[in-house]
Amino acid sequence: AKLALIAVAILPIAVGFAWFLGKFSRAAYRKSLSTLSGLTAKIQENLSGMKVIKSFVREKTSYEEFRDTQDKNIDANIKALGISASYQPVIFVMRVTGTALILWFGALMAISGEITIGTIVAFIEYQFLYFMPLMDLVTVYDQYQSAMAAIERMFDLIDTQVEIEDPPSEQAVKINTINDVEFQNVTFGYDPNIPVVKNISFKLGNSKKLAIVGPTGAGKSTIINLLARFYDPAGGRILVNGYDVKNIKISSLRRHMGIVLQDSFLFPTSVKDNIRFGKPDASDDEVVEAAKAVGAHAFIMKLPKGYDYIIQEGSSNISIGQRQLISFARTLLANPKLLILDEATSSIDPYTELVVQNALKKLLENRLTIIIAHRLSTIRLCDEIIVIEEGKAVEQGTHEELMRTNGLYSAFYRMQFREGGVETMPAEA
Ligand SMILES: Nc1ncnc2c1ncn2[C@@H]1O[C@H](COP(=O)(O)OP(=O)(O)OP(=O)(O)O)[C@@H](O)[C@H]1O
Numbered sequence: 001a002k003l004a005l006i007a008v009a010i011l012p013i014a015v016g017f018a019w020f021l022g023k024f025s026r027a028a029y030r031k032s033l034s035t036l037s038g039l040t041a042k043i044q045e046n047l048s049g050m051k052v053i054k055s056f057v058r059e060k061t062s063y064e065e066f067r068d069t070q071d072k073n074i075d076a077n078i079k080a081l082g083i084s085a086s087y088q089p090v091i092f093v094m095r096v097t098g099t100a101l102i103l104w105f106g107a108l109m110a111i112s113g114e115i116t117i118g119t120i121v122a123f124i125e126y127q128f129l130y131f132m133p134l135m136d137l138v139t140v141y142d143q144y145q146s147a148m149a150a151i152e153r154m155f156d157l158i159d160t161q162v163e164i165e166d167p168p169s170e171q172a173v174k175i176n177t178i179n180d181v182e183f184q185n186v187t188f189g190y191d192p193n194i195p196v197v198k199n200i201s202f203k204l205g206n207s208k209k210l211a212i213v214g215p216t217g218a219g220k221s222t223i224i225n226l227l228a229r230f231y232d233p234a235g236g237r238i239l240v241n242g243y244d245v246k247n248i249k250i251s252s253l254r255r256h257m258g259i260v261l262q263d264s265f266l267f268p269t270s271v272k273d274n275i276r277f278g279k280p281d282a283s284d285d286e287v288v289e290a291a292k293a294v295g296a297h298a299f300i301m302k303l304p305k306g307y308d309y310i311i312q313e314g315s316s317n318i319s320i321g322q323r324q325l326i327s328f329a330r331t332l333l334a335n336p337k338l339l340i341l342d343e344a345t346s347s348i349d350p351y352t353e354l355v356v357q358n359a360l361k362k363l364l365e366n367r368l369t370i371i372i373a374h375r376l377s378t379i380r381l382c383d384e385i386i387v388i389e390e391g392k393a394v395e396q397g398t399h400e401e402l403m404r405t406n407g408l409y410s411a412f413y414r415m416q417f418r419e420g421g422v423e424t425m426p427a428e429a
């Protein structure tokens, strides 16, 4: 009975040890995973920032930063492996200790004649038998810790709050078109304490075109982020067809919007597939037609393989003007009711400028439009102008009205005109 006690008493100690190690190994696995994500982020950062790194001759520092991150990952992995590798030896030591104790007390008892040698041998056998599965169990426990650390990270990701959600299904309004858009005293800040859009109001219907003008950082892109419901306003309301956008099913809202962003993103696939992105069932003829309409056909035909030319990751094998034209063709093909355009600020050569302007004209035809405009030639395509400064609408009206008020807009106009901006281009006539 005493021997049985010894043999069994070792068990809780062994389990205790394993549990104790488990705490450390979970932490170590967590660390190893987080350093791994740091490492992947660094790789991504260095690859996409390659040109900037080279042009600022920062190869060496970037390399050293990368090596540091990598070392951290290696250290964390070695630590986790170390703990994981110590499970088996710890259990093994426990087993041997058990055997030694059984031998010691068994021998004493055998000498005093309480038990026979055979009983001792049997006990040692038993002890062996129950420690074997324990060894396996511990290995499984270690794997469990590693898996749990990974699952924790996964749930962290899944639990991330969705900022914008569809309205509850019984309230959701589905719209079939967009006829008008209205901002009513809209206020918003990415940080709730720092508003970047303040009390903005405007109403737009009947294929009207609104130009949003203002200095950099004024909050122009933020206004369209709100309209597309990437964020919700903190104050005021945004109405589409008279419904608060919060009550409109998001997919039905965005389906009728064509959004062309400041940096027109292209997917790393063929030119053709990029153009038909918004209308996947479009035929090749439709793709070509859209490209022709925006004046992109000519340059696409000059690309190797034409419409089957593959755009590289980051659109590095195509010029910025070409990228814009392709994204215009993409939007034209999708044929949205409401066009939202965040005009690129990048300067392009006067000829491409002309092509882009003509493409724009085509894109705006019979469409409700909101353009964040940087070029006067674009502004002139619009019916109404709203001038934003530090989140506030400081001026609002037609080109003629704003010129008469002699405010920010007229100053902006004169500045561009003096610098020989596109206003002097023949396309304006
Ligand atoms: N995702 C974001 N998170 C936090 N702050 C942001 C975010 N996007 C923009 N901001 C901040 O909000 C303010 C308005 O930015 P916004 O992009 O609307 O300017 P903009 O008028 O479009 O400027 P630009 O003409 O340079 O495009 C800026 O101060 C900017 O730093």
Ligand SMILES: [Mg+2]
Residues within 6 Å of the ligand: 220, 221, 222, 262, 342
């Ligand atoms: Mg912007």
